[in-house]
Amino acid sequence: METSWGREMRLYETDDFYPLGVLFKACGLEVKPEEKPEGIVKMWRVDDEDGELIAAATAQVLNGIYVAKHLAVTEACRGKYIGKKLLNLIEEELIGRGAKEMWLAGKVPEYYIKFGWETVPAEEAPPFSKCLVCKQFNNGCYPSIMRKRV
Ligand SMILES: CC(C)(COP(=O)(O)OP(=O)(O)OC[C@H]1O[C@@H](n2cnc3c(N)ncnc32)[C@H](O)[C@@H]1OP(=O)(O)O)[C@@H](O)C(=O)NCCC(=O)NCCS
Numbered sequence: 001m002e003t004s005w006g007r008e009m010r011l012y013e014t015d016d017f018y019p020l021g022v023l024f025k026a027c028g029l030e031v032k033p034e035e036k037p038e039g040i041v042k043m044w045r046v047d048d049e050d051g052e053l054i055a056a057a058t059a060q061v062l063n064g065i066y067v068a069k070h071l072a073v074t075e076a077c078r079g080k081y082i083g084k085k086l087l088n089l090i091e092e093e094l095i096g097r098g099a100k101e102m103w104l105a106g107k108v109p110e111y112y113i114k115f116g117w118e119t120v121p122a123e124e125a126p127p128f129s130k131c132l133v134c135k136q137f138n139n140g141c142y143p144s145i146m147r148k149r150v
Contacts, residue, residue: 027072066099
């Protein structure tokens, strides 16, 4: 899959997690670039006209739980709806795989609320994220647990 998008950006699927992991980490996500999480079913990257990675996203299916796992856009390229496009792709992928509901642990709930996601008490969430069992959860680190019903 490759989408020609705008004049100077290229969005395409990739199998190489490492550079995406570096970007996610630089954007503040809890990621070890050398450790691709299990259950990742699709990854996308967006390159600028020089082939530099400017945004990325991943979709995960973990023990039957459908997860919008990673999404990040480099600071200089934000506000151009790249994140929205990538989130759409994640959701389409998960729905295509049978999702009736999708989950994420995110630090910007206001962003996802724009796209129909809702914040859910952690006790109601299935075990899809290490955040849920991390000792820093709600103790210095405050990700929102979010769900979108299809
Ligand atoms: C969150 C993030 C992915 C947004 O990407 P982006 O490409 O700049 O966002 P978009 O251009 O698609 O924004 C779409 C809409 O959301 C709004 N929006 C963008 N960032 C937002 C935020 N942090 N909170 C609330 N709304 C936000 C935009 O203003 C726009 O609104 P509009 O439709 O009314 O014009 C990006 O800021 C990012 O990578 N942040 C750091 C990593 C991160 O937090 N990732 C999320 C994982 S928890």
